[in-house]
Amino acid sequence: MTALRPTDEAGVLAAVADAVATGTSLEILGAGSKRGLGRPVAAGRTLDLTGLSGVTFYEPEELVIAVRPGTPLAEVGHLLASRGQALAFEPPDLGPLYGAPADVGTIGGMIAANLSGPRRIKAGAARDHMLGIRAVSGRGEIFKSGGRVVKNVTGYDMSKGLTGSFGTLAVFTELTLKVLPAPQTATTLMWTGLADDAAVAVLSRALGSPADVSGAAHLPASVAADFGFSGPATLLRLEGIAPSVADRAARLAALLADAGPAEAMGGEPGLDLWRAIRDVAPFAATPGTVVWKISVAPTAGPKVVARLPAALPSTAGSRHFYDWGGGLVWLALDPTSADDAGAAAIRAAIAAEGGGHATLVRAPAELRARIPVFEPQPGPLAALTARLRAQFDPLGILNPGRMVAKD
Template sequence: MVDIIKPQNKEDLKEAISWAASSQSILEVISGGSKRDLGRPIHSKATLDMTAFNGIIDYDPSELFFKAGAATPIVDIEKELESNNQMLAFEPINLSNLLNVKENKSTIVGSLSANLSGPRRIKAGAVRDHFLGFEGVSGRGEGFKAGGQVVKNVTGYDLCKLLCGSWGTLGVLHTVNIKVLPSPETTRTLVIYNLNEEEAIECFTLALNSPNEISGAAWLPDKLSTLSDIDYISSSGSTITAIRFEGIKQSVVSRMKDLQSRFETIGEVEELHSLNSRKFWREIRDIKFLVFQEKQMVWRLSVPPICGGKVYKQIIDGFDSSVFMDWGGALLWVRVNQYSDEEYIARKIHNIAAQAAGHATCIAADNSIRSSIDVFPPLNLIEHGLTDRIKKGFDPKGILNYGRMYMEL
């Protein structure tokens, strides 16, 4: 039976990690637990439950930042921000629908640890770009901190960028500082019907290279568009190419009109106004169109936008799968339905992403499969050595989420 350690303050946290280091006991670090089944399974001696580090500590709307306990639920943060007409611009992903979890337990540190950015990534940047500072404890049981409360030039190594996306393998954060931005006054989405994947990429390229500041660009094949809760999408019976505009109403209307004038022939179009537009992009953000079930795998591929259509075709032709694109073709969400040779499938998907100068991550699969495949992009000898040195620098005894990203790391 795995012990559960639930520190109540910083000193408890240091003591718990110091004990684990001295006894070389592997800890599984959790906050809300919503992403517990992502990554390789962890064989731990104890679970480090961080839920006591909960709540907004400092929030100054005029300074566009907040400080919070690491395990503060995203829904609580967003509720507070909405009362001041502000938002988390990186659009934190809610994986509850994908993973068939009834309750959204996502926490702010979970979003940071996974570095999974939503559709606004193409305009606002990744999760790591909004991570201002933190306080935490290393695998040595020593407290450390980095960054601050504002965006500014700093000397030294940017530890926020390093910790973001490390899946809890380098340190345990108990306090984080995050940048926020004003919510847009108006949101509208230009929907174009019946474009194939390559035609959609052409539209995205034109839109992203125009001065019209789009904040979302996604494409759905016809068999997935029927799953939307928005009638304009689900009843179309066609592929969906969606381009989002946000800002002041007059600006949004003008930019949408200008972009349409730049398309020579785009066929039938529709506009989603604020309510439907926000609902649609939540569906894209939360991967509503791909629900994971037993004996399936869900993959996330990040590639150069111009390669999105080509990679889509390779996946569809190579596997029994469902795929849609986000980030203007730079992000592909893939559900592989066949499950006869999972190790071959994993190698093939990693190769497809690598050949396009991108990378792939397995977001969902059964435990036995995640134990036997490369969940994260395979490392060459140089990358493995560098990753190993970083891990040993922060966690020399290898006690924090050991093996979650890579075997023996």
């Protein structure tokens, strides 16, 4: 496959315009660390955006940064950290989940996939921090949306709309994001020995309290063992200035005293633990499994998991853990557990427990080509999505088939 590697917006425009003129499809790539997320793309050429790298605008006092899409996310993180700031939605590094090295993913890929970590329950998703974009549409036209201040949008907010579109609508050439001060300190409270439903009840009570929790996860015994814990671990993170964190931690431990005594964890062990949860590290170490990301109401998470053994031919070796207070379930299955990697059983369980969606995050290309990787959309929403694609990319040349099977 021919690879194109432009170094500026004009080069991107020329590449897309030529693709439009010749009817040649393009696979849009950054570092390729998340190439296995979504359906396989069959394209005539690769448009490699790693040549569009660097920070174009950074005003720490205004809490705004603008970067080119091929900029390594780690580079952005280091720059922000040097000024005591961070991307508050805690973007994960999923490269190792797909066998890639750590810290090679780009900010364009992260925004294209709308990836957010444990702090999403407090700070919101990646798209909530988007202020503006410059991009080239599938028509071969440059456009921009938003700007460099928080209140800058009237009408349709394309910068948020394109976040999570997996490169199927337009090619980013610049991204402007809101940044926030990094937490000065963090403490994690841990309870041990709780079953899934009891643990999620604890997480829900904590999230409903005034404690301002920024991380709420539960690791069943099989996953907790990866971290050296002897049994299930229920985790709540508090961040901020030290006196506030200490006071809130004491109040939260007292509120949840009926769940047992809480162990406090801080410093590097706590940071490492939440990074591992953020990056789905327990499943990165088991490359032979398929991995599902299930989003439901927090109290429904354990119920969905409990339905699966009866619905799947085999759940031997399966593992799971919870983030976002129980609303996000990471599930690893043996690929032979069902012909469809468990898609029908998982989506039926979700529907039976109030609805939500499931994404097949990691699986062999053959599986991702024949089953819906993303939650199938209801008819009206699918029609709206198709009309949106027709406006931005009428010839279907950008990442064809990445999200749904190509017509």
